[in-house]
Amino acid sequence: MKENMEQLYLQFSDSPYTEAEIQVLIIGSIKATERGVLRLRENISSINVTQDSDIEFITRLSRWILGMNDKDEVVYPAKSVCLSKLSQRDRANILKVFSPYLKKAELPIEKARSILLMNISLIASYANMS
Numbered sequence: 001m002k003e004n005m006e007q008l009y010l011q012f013s014d015s016p017y018t019e020a021e022i023q024v025l026i027i028g029s030i031k032a033t034e035r036g037v038l039r040l041r042e043n044i045s046s047i048n049v050t051q052d053s054d055i056e057f058i059t060r061l062s063r064w065i066l067g068m069n070d071k072d073e074v075v076y077p078a079k080s081v082c083l084s085k086l087s088q089r090d091r092a093n094i095l096k097v098f099s100p101y102l103k104k105a106e107l108p109i110e111k112a113r114s115i116l117l118m119n120i121s122l123i124a125s126y127a128n129m130s
Contacts, residue, residue, distance in 0.1 A: 021121045026123070030082045033066045033109060034065050036116040037081075039126045042055050047119050054115055057101040061112055064094065081109045 025032040035057045040047050041062040049055055063069070067076035083091050116123060 001122060003059075009104055017124055019124045021116060022127055026113055030080065030109060033112050034081060036123050037062050037112050038065060039123065040095050040116065040119060043122075046122060047115070048122075049115065049118070052128060057098065057111060060097065061103075061108060066096070079105055083107065083109075088092065 017115055021033075026036055037058060040058050044055055044058065047055070047058070063072065065081065067074050067078045069075050075103065079090060079094075080086060081094070083094070084093065094108055098111070102108065102111055
């Protein structure tokens with residue numbers, strides 16, 4: 001339901017998106033978070049991070065979403081970062097792969113959202129370009 005509302009909003013809105021509107025979408029939608037991660041990776045040198053490992057986290061997470069290996073080759077099916085949408089095997093893998101980048105009890109989606117919210121003005125400019 002949330003995903004459908006987001007698509008309708010994005011499709012019929014002809015005014016520029018505000019940072020507040022994009023923030024609501026990122027917090028409320030896994031798909032919006034995944035798209036934001038992919039957009040950040042397109043211009044990784046421009047993002048603000050608290051640690052250098054955040055850049056590696058965004059790169060690896062975007063590869064996960066797109067089904068890429070470490071050589072940026074698509075060899076796996078595309079995957080979500082939503083644990084409930086993943087198979088048991090993928091659920092274990094996502095936690096194992098991303099645990100070095102996460103605080104204790106933090107999930108990859110939470111880390112991605114925090115990085116996106118730190119870069120909300122950049123994400124807003126991407127959204128208003130299209």
